Amino acid sequence: MAAPNREPLVRLVKRSSIPLWKSVLIRVAAIILSLLFSAVIINLITKLDPIKVFTSMYNGAFGLELRTWNTIRDMMLLLCIAVGLAPAFKMKFWNIGAEGQILVGGIVSAACMISIGDKLPTGLLLVVMALISAVAGAIWGLIPAIFKAKWNTNETLFTLMMNYVAIQFTSFMVDIWDKKGSHSVGVINQVTRAGWFPPVAEKQYLLNVIIVLALTVIMFIYLKKTKQGYEIAVVGESENTARYAGISVKKVILRTMLISGAICGIAGFIEVAGVSHTISVNTAGGRGFTAIIVAWLAKFNTFTMILISLLLVFLDKGAVQIATDFGLNEYASEMVTGIILFFILGSEFFINYKLIFRHSHKEGKA
């Protein structure tokens, strides 16, 4: 019978629940599929052997000890920012101003290195830098929070605008500190290394790892186990429920953004004192935005964030490597990154919905 109206070919049905093994399976399948798909694309466009390309990607991230440490260094930086964003986003405060918060943290760190770098012993200097960069980031985060709490302004726009203020402020400071007229600060204290992170156990970036992992653990406990973390979760879910429970929504917004900004400020300190030893408008380098992806994909679980920042940094490093190894321009490698991210995000769809095809269920009745 050829009825004019037939059942739709594919229908979407929301899943009520999904067993853990199935959701893990879907995610693993997504990664494998994304690799296969990018292999085909690579082969079609460049005629290169995909296996070689993937090997090169791996080499880019973990090929040499130096590269492995660089990967870890970048991953820690991204993780630190994501950890800072976690409380804000859990509260549903759309803090897209991490870039600015990182920059102001970086500026005050650089300022310390330049002005008092030779006056204090390294340990004390680093502590002072950490503290004032946290304060700077906290202020940068607090300003939009005050406006949000008092006048209910839109925090998305406000935090975004604060980024541009921070960028302009940075170029202003760079101009002041620039002595050679090169429009850059150059490596600060290159000879004395004052205010640089000292190597720990002869590993240059081990201190970065220690600081960031400590913050990760503390933030995990803060969000899951403390009263303040509980308040953040309630406010994020519903402000009415928070009022009903007697939570002061304003106070929680201010306090949480203070913490969020402070950690992003510390990320700026780590970047300047522990990684680049300089400051420029590119110090934040878009990580403040990438970290939002990390925080959301991890659903604010700071331990999951470790894996996700590793994945993102791995993709980034790998992409640079295949660009140099095969003489591809960076777009080719960015495509691979894009494909992999697309599949990972897409897998969330299949975890929430399932497809039902026509005829797949009523053969017995026809």
Add this chain to the structure above:
Amino acid sequence: MQQSACTLKNVKKVFGSIVANNNVNLDIRHGEILSLLGENGSGKTTLMNILSGIYFPDEGEIFVNGEKVTIRSPKDAFDLGIGMIHQHFKRVDVFTAAENVVLGLEEKSRFDLKKVAAKIGEICDKYGFHVDPYQKVYNMSVSEKQTLEIVKVLYRGADILILDEPTAVLTPQETEKLFSVIRNMKKHGKAVVIITHKLHEVLSVSDRVAILRKGEYIGTVNTSEATELSLTEMMVGKKVELNIDRPLPVNPQKRISVSGLNCKNSEGLPVLKDVSFDAYGGEILGIAGISGCGQKELLEAIAGLQTCEAGTKIEFINPEDEIPVSLLGLSPKRIRRLGVSLSFVPEDRLGMGLVGSMGMTENMMLKDYSTGNSIFTHTKEPHELAERIRKELGVVTPGLSTPVRKLSGGNVQKVLVGREIAAAPKVLMTAYAVRGLDINTSYTIYHLLNEQKEKGVAVIYVGEDLDVLLALCDRILVLAQGEVAGIVDARQTTKEEVGLLMTGKGGNK
């Protein structure tokens, strides 16, 4: 026998692991009113959404006027003459009635609104209701909006009309008016389906009753052969005692005293005007009124969630020392710190009373998470409380950490009411405590409220079902447009009297 308008055969619909409809067989006939009866969650609305093209059935066949059809979208349903009047009306507020009626219709040239208005007038005359085609929707009362929705469906030439819980938002008088319209439609040969869970309405308006229970089709009976008890039995699956206990208040003492309460909503319009009343320990004070007449603001004002105008007095009289404490302008936390134990079951369960994404345990500590000096939350006591409520009230949940959002409406309410009662309150306020609950759960809640009343708690019960208010409460305060229209003795009054007070027309102030 009347001609069959629409037939459903073995319809099945599954959402995830939940079977919303299973093996449903339904025969809708022209010139007849069919009631679709079932408890909340029994699949009534799902079934009608299948008919109106919103959901697609997983199995089964649908026939309209004897022909097998496939309804893939609401447009398909319209083309087949099936029109649905939803529980929550879907219209554009700034448009006039006529503009809303033609909204979504395809016309080659410009709409001739005069013609539309004339046709609306025609429909109104035919069925006996009144709609002003040029009135803007935001100026309409709930009942007028509903009428407009019916006109809209009739305008599109629907022959099969489905009304989803149409009386939920109406006063008894408005309900009668609606029923007379529906009877007129029946006279003109339309097939009408009313979805409801109110038994007396089923008995008074419909010709036949189809009953669903937990998604299963139980059967169809002629209304003339049915009684409230027999229908309930089919609906619930076992014999149910439909009487609510009402012990006499023992030694009532003034517990809450409100006078001159004025407050404004977020748009700055007054919602409560000069409200004064007392609530006594050991009694249940009912609050009746058309929805949105200030019930929500009244409870929130007492709970410390609403800013009140100057001159308002809200006092709590502690039964131990009988010294009045003013609650005005205090936050819920500060009210608790004063030792005033006031429990509040708000209307919006997941948006105000509970945190949807958290499990039972974490929801238990919502109100007292901050006690103690530790920076960490306690989990032991809330866990024990959650376990106790789960056992005592029979909450069905996969686990204490399952987000409460995933529980059914009845279980969510049990969690909330359980927590509020566990706080050993002196005052217990509930807003629409049984909305959306099945009969058994509703009676569990009534029983819990009576238990509190016998313990000497002042219970304030905001309700929408007048029959329940009249059977459960000791006194009923009727709100009309934010004012107290009257406070009546629930044992003496009648439904009609309360209904008239609700519209602000009757009674002495």
